[in-house]
Amino acid sequence: MSSPGAPAMGLPVAVDAMGGDRAPSEIVAGARQAQDTLGVPVVLVGAREKIGDTLGLDVIEASEVIAMDDDPGPSVRRKKDSSLVRAAEAVRDGKASAMVSAGNTGATMASALLRMGRIKGISRPAIATPIPRVGGHPSLLLDAGANAECTAQMLVQFAQMGAAFASERYHVDSPTVALLSIGEEPTKGSALVKETHALLAELPGINFVGNVEGRDLLPATADVVVTDGFTGNVALKTLEGALKFFMNLLLEVFSVDEDTKRAAEVLMPHLGPLADDLNPDGTGGAVLLGVAGVCVISHGSSNAKAIVNAVRVAHEAVAGDLVGRLSASVS
């Protein structure tokens, strides 16, 4: 177990070789690239014969695979020799410093929670997802889907964990924390939001800037945006869908005829960097905050680059003693 004050820096990051739409080849390629370019030791988790070429990386054997569409709870309970469960156990048992998976998000959470346990004092883990900002560090949205039902007390802890994580990951002093609602006034929103607003307004150690609305997610006006896992997941997927929709429209227009193709060539050098800024492959994935170990959840369509960034985030979280900071943030 990765415990406060004793970051397991020399240990490898455990990468679930079987999780993700492009597993295992892109995952293994990314893991190898991470080890080579970042100098971070990496160990794959999976069955050697299913992985194929391990590119010379060490392997923690795990004979079973939890599929992207498996029901998280039952699959984690039944598939005790799955790559996800074994990756979480490797962190718990001090064989890995952190885990990374692009697989089934629900099963990743369940594996981490059941095998690593929670940080003392934290009632429920939350998924913190980076929302890209052009020309700046991302904003963090949490909970992005771990808890469909939340209490105000849970949201208060999400605010504390989110602020601690923003400080660690983006080196922000006193990150701004906002509450997602349907109006800026403290009187707007659901009963849950109103109760949470009152608690956050009185909470010491947090730079609470009040409510924000959906339109404040992109471009993000706060460093950390707190919401329940249902609303957060809907908002995040709405954002992803809208960006994809817009990109596709633009690509269609670019390919109308020879003139538009030439126009696109003129614009691409300017659009490319913006697209890179907004590409989730570059942000390193979401992090499950509140479990007693570092667990990075990369998106399902992760390519090698996304895995490199996820390993980097995992490694930095271990080096920055994320678990210790989260523990301190709620105590």
Next chain:
Amino acid sequence: MSSPGAPAMGLPVAVDAMGGDRAPSEIVAGARQAQDTLGVPVVLVGAREKIGDTLGLDVIEASEVIAMDDDPGPSVRRKKDSSLVRAAEAVRDGKASAMVSAGNTGATMASALLRMGRIKGISRPAIATPIPRVGGHPSLLLDAGANAECTAQMLVQFAQMGAAFASERYHVDSPTVALLSIGEEPTKGSALVKETHALLAELPGINFVGNVEGRDLLPATADVVVTDGFTGNVALKTLEGALKFFMNLLLEVFSVDEDTKRAAEVLMPHLGPLADDLNPDGTGGAVLLGVAGVCVISHGSSNAKAIVNAVRVAHEAVAGDLVGRLSASVS
């Protein structure tokens, strides 16, 4: 009162001249244009001396104005001679066929609800907001913000009202109705969503297609998407924010230098129609479903074109006996 079976077709549409960021001039211009181009009689509501030039339109006098940031409940109770309250009374009293406002959304809802009352059998009105689709009729998202707290029974009525409205407004036979959640499986989501899913799956007269996720809002996969007013408002504003963000990025890139400006000129003939399709000014605004009269809520930044479309939607809703259809949908 506009009652089922007796659409008040000869009556004018009451347009709140004082509501909206560009009131009164753009609102009055739009109202006049609507009367001229659609042949729909229009009456302004407001104080003659505040409106200025009424462009020859009739006026229902109302000395007070509810500002965009006034607290809806108290302002509607106190400002009994406000343009919003008088517009709703005009519908109730058979002096107007419908009301249109680009003003304070909460106060518009409160005015309509308090003065017109609810349709018998409907527990709570909901805001149905059109989400544009490229090359097709919009999808309807409801509730877009009238009710921050909902029960499953309320969501079931929203589904029924949404389907009835989609049939009336877009002439869709058996519109598809989806429930917004965080996974397609009936077991995914909050307790509210699971309970609603079970009720909708058994409900006769509705073409229920199951859960959709945030990424299914744009492009919309269902004709009607049902959710609680908190989630709906967050999702809608997230979508609006993302589109605005992307448009602004694109405009910045277009204006980098002479080459990019020329490239933009090549692309604009193709981008223009898409932007028109996505422009909320073209969709005619949201409609408050469930009150005993037609109430169209145009967005705060409405220009004359948006008001023309809002009047058109209001007029068609009266002609199509929307109130009668909504009443029948829940009985």
